[in-house]
Amino acid sequence: METGIPPRPRSWLPLWLFGILLLCAAIVWKLQLTQFNVQEASEDLGEYVSRYKSPSFQNLPEYLRLMFQTVAIALWGSGIAFVVAILSCGWATRNLSPHAVVYRIARETFSFLRAVPDLAFAVLFIMSFGIGPQAGVCALALHGIGFLGKSFAESLERVSFQTYEGLESVGAHRWQTLVFAGFPSIQREIVGATLYTFDRNVRMAAVLGIVGAGGIGVPLKEAVDLFRYSDAFAILIVILLTLLATEFISDSIRRRLA
Amino acid sequence: MKYAWPTLNGQVSRSWLAMGIGAFVVLGGTAATAGMEPGRFRDAGPHLADLVGHLLTPPDWQFLGPLGAGLVETVGMAILASCVAIVVAMPLAILMARNTTPWLFIAYPLRVFTAVLRAIPDLLWALAFVAAVGLGPVPGIAALIVTTVAYLAKFHQESLDVVASGPIEGIASVGANGLARRWYGVLPQAVPDLVGQWVYSLDSNVRAATILGIVGAGGVGFDLSNAVKLQQYNRLGPLILSFYIIVTTLDRVSDRLRRRVI
Amino acid sequence: MLRCINGLETPSTGVITVNGIEVSPRRLREIRREVGMVFQHFNLVPRLNALTNVLTGSLSRVPLVMSLVYAFPREEIRQAERHLTSVGLAEHAWQRVDRMSGGQQQRVAIARCLLQRPKVILADEPVASLDPETSREVMQILVRAARENEMALVVNLHQVEIALEFCDRIVGLRRGQVVIDDLAKNLTSEKLQSLYVPS
Numbered sequence: 001m002e003t004g005i006p007p008r009p010r011s012w013l014p015l016w017l018f019g020i021l022l023l024c025a026a027i028v029w030k031l032q033l034t035q036f037n038v039q040e041a042s043e044d045l046g047e048y049v050s051r052y053k054s055p056s057f058q059n060l061p062e063y064l065r066l067m068f069q070t071v072a073i074a075l076w077g078s079g080i081a082f083v084v085a086i087l088s089c090g091w092a093t094r095n096l097s098p099h100a101v102v103y104r105i106a107r108e109t110f111s112f113l114r115a116v117p118d119l120a121f122a123v124l125f126i127m128s129f130g131i132g133p134q135a136g137v138c139a140l141a142l143h144g145i146g147f148l149g150k151s152f153a154e155s156l157e158r159v160s161f162q163t164y165e166g167l168e169s170v171g172a173h174r175w176q177t178l179v180f181a182g183f184p185s186i187q188r189e190i191v192g193a194t195l196y197t198f199d200r201n202v203r204m205a206a207v208l209g210i211v212g213a214g215g216i217g218v219p220l221k222e223a224v225d226l227f228r229y230s231d232a233f234a235i236l237i238v239i240l241l242t243l244l245a246t247e248f249i250s251d252s253i254r255r256r257l258a
Numbered sequence: 259m260k261y262a263w264p265t266l267n268g269q270v271s272r273s274w275l276a277m278g279i280g281a282f283v284v285l286g287g288t289a290a291t292a293g294m295e296p297g298r299f300r301d302a303g304p305h306l307a308d309l310v311g312h313l314l315t316p317p318d319w320q321f322l323g324p325l326g327a328g329l330v331e332t333v334g335m336a337i338l339a340s341c342v343a344i345v346v347a348m349p350l351a352i353l354m355a356r357n358t359t360p361w362l363f364i365a366y367p368l369r370v371f372t373a374v375l376r377a378i379p380d381l382l383w384a385l386a387f388v389a390a391v392g393l394g395p396v397p398g399i400a401a402l403i404v405t406t407v408a409y410l411a412k413f414h415q416e417s418l419d420v421v422a423s424g425p426i427e428g429i430a431s432v433g434a435n436g437l438a439r440r441w442y443g444v445l446p447q448a449v450p451d452l453v454g455q456w457v458y459s460l461d462s463n464v465r466a467a468t469i470l471g472i473v474g475a476g477g478v479g480f481d482l483s484n485a486v487k488l489q490q491y492n493r494l495g496p497l498i499l500s501f502y503i504i505v506t507t508l509d510r511v512s513d514r515l516r517r518r519v520i
Numbered sequence: 521m522l523r524c525i526n527g528l529e530t531p532s533t534g535v536i537t538v539n540g541i542e543v544s545p546r547r548l549r550e551i552r553r554e555v556g557m558v559f560q561h562f563n564l565v566p567r568l569n570a571l572t573n574v575l576t577g578s579l580s581r582v583p584l585v586m587s588l589v590y591a592f593p594r595e596e597i598r599q600a601e602r603h604l605t606s607v608g609l610a611e612h613a614w615q616r617v618d619r620m621s622g623g624q625q626q627r628v629a630i631a632r633c634l635l636q637r638p639k640v641i642l643a644d645e646p647v648a649s650l651d652p653e654t655s656r657e658v659m660q661i662l663v664r665a666a667r668e669n670e671m672a673l674v675v676n677l678h679q680v681e682i683a684l685e686f687c688d689r690i691v692g693l694r695r696g697q698v699v700i701d702d703l704a705k706n707l708t709s710e711k712l713q714s715l716y717v718p719s
Contacts, residue, residue, distance in 0.1 A: 031338075069291045115502045124494070128309050166562070169552060170577050181565050203379050211472060
């Protein structure tokens with residue numbers, strides 16, 4: 001019986017799946033992963049996990065002090081990033097930027113600061129500052145400027161143009177338009193992005209210590225390197241609890257301010 | 259005073275004042291711990307200037323070959339990790355979401371479990387895995403898989419939970435059983451979100467993979483830490499630049515991917 | 521056309537002069553200070569309260585740095601409060617404007633215009649978004665305010681009856697050409713409707 005319905009259009013899905021499988025196979029081959037014996041590795045892993053028997057809190061005061069330093073690094077990094085981003089996001093906003101060239105330069109700068117991993121910046125700063133928290137603060141600040149700058153600029157661009165027009169029509173200066181029409185309209189986005197950055201920075205600050213940029217990463221790396229697993233376990237617990245605490249605090253701040 | 263504010267009593271609003279003072283107190287109190295001493299910065303100034311100058315020197319052309327290989331390895335790690343993570347995260351998310359889980363009492367423990375997994379930064383996982391199985395891309399891929407599964411499962415679970423109930427009721431009304439309801443009712447609605455999250459995970463993993471090498475877990479991070487230790491400035495420039503290029507290309511590719519699928 | 525006068529749009533040909541100053545990007549702030557505008561969609565800042573919105577009218581003449589922290593000279597604030605009262609919104613001074621009705625928002629916009637102390641007020645379809653009763657209220661307030669403060673008022677309308685009731689002089693444009701230019705009392709409803717009839 002002829003129904004007049006055209007034949008089902010060819011679906012590209014199987015082709016995609018096959019392509020991805022092929023890609024993965026290629027990667028496994030390229031990275032010589034087949035040398036990797038899964039059985040051996042799981043045994044290694046099992047044995048490794050068993051080393052973390054029980055956490056040893058004998059150095060707890062030291063860990064707490066360094067955890068506090070980690071949070072301090074995150075606070076300063078986020079704080080500097082916030083201030084600089086607020087002051088400079090105006091240039092990266094298409095409808096508020098004085099010139100198309102300025103806009104492009106500002107946007108690309110934010111993109112660049114965002115794209116380079118914090119750790120790369122940290123490593124570079126350690127070359128100038130030496131080991132210590134300053135490198136961590138600067139690395140987090142730079143990356144934060146990129147993220148917040150771009151985020152604020154994009155939020156500003158999403159504000160209805162009518163709001164800006166009203167202020168332009170009274171002869172307001174560009175900065176006044178930004179302060180009166182722009183920022184009040186994106187308050188919620190500013191709070192969200194800044195708190196997200198702070199959360200992320202606490203996490204990153206813990207990690208930056210591994211390369212020497214201060215904070216709790218320093219004793220952690222030491223513990224792992226020297227095979228002192230119960231110490232490492234304890235440090236991990238401290239980090240975990242602090243991260244959960246900061247997430248909780250920023251969630252409550254977000255709820256109150258939004 | 260000649261000036262006033264547009265508030266009821268003409269002064270700066272109480273909450274703004276509180277926030278300002280709060281920020282001042284918090285930053286001031288932590289300044290010492292965070293090492294914010296002007297002296298340190300003044301001393302570092304000339305070093306920084308030197309560094310920037312060095313970064314802009316002509317690159318080490320011979321390095322570009324190994325750099326390219328390293329980049330390929332990095333991206334390969336990320337792709338592999340994402341693929342495996344997607345496959346693992348899907349069933350996990352289905353078990354974690356209220357809409358699709360066959361047994362509610364395992365949904366919540368699973369959520370807590372993945373939250374804990376998520377809280378540990380990927381570099382720490384990499385550090386742990388390197389200590390367990392040795393150097394190379396394998397611990398890096400494993401670390402990426404663990405963290406990606408953790409956040410992918412959570413994102414997926416959230417997408418599955420906010421699916422509209424209309425279509426599900428429609429399917430239930432024709433007498434479909436639980437499995438059919440989930441397969442035809444819940445899953446198809448969440449697909450655009452899920453695919454977007456997959457693309458995001460690929461993007462995020464490439465960024466992460468560039469760094470894991472610092473602890474020896476494969477990728478260009480290793481070259482970075484080497485170049486720093488040996489002060490090979492002519493390699494640092496191209497390294498940093500390559501990070502930038504990778505990430506921006508990736509942004510554009512993932513944008514295009516996302517648009518094609520949605 | 522109205523938006524060309526204060527530089528919100530650029531004319532495709534020709535030049536506009538305001539108070540002897542040619543409209544160009546460099547002198548925009550000067551020009552805009554003298555030209556106040558009332559928009560169809562009010563163009564207020566939704567999350568700010570009415571008083572602050574009115575105060576933005578003075579931004580072109582208050583000191584820049586202080587204004588960036590929302591500090592205004594006391595005299596301007598008092599003036600703003602007076603203008604708000606004159607449009608009948610005294611009790612709503614602290615309310616967020618996105619919680620107000622269309623008519624109330626337009627009145628805030630008028631108050632903002634007044635604080636600006638322009639020589640000319642341009643109103644671009646000021647009542648197109650309002651219902652008929654509110655439209656007449658708002659037009660009344662607008663015309664009265666312009667008269668009391670000795671400001672010229674140019675209104676861009678398509679409601680023929682409102683134009684006849686409130687305006688002194690009416691200019692009709694069709695396809696960019698001036699077709700009617702006369703005192704309102706010499707015109708009738710039919711004559712104006714002819715503008716809209718295809719010929």
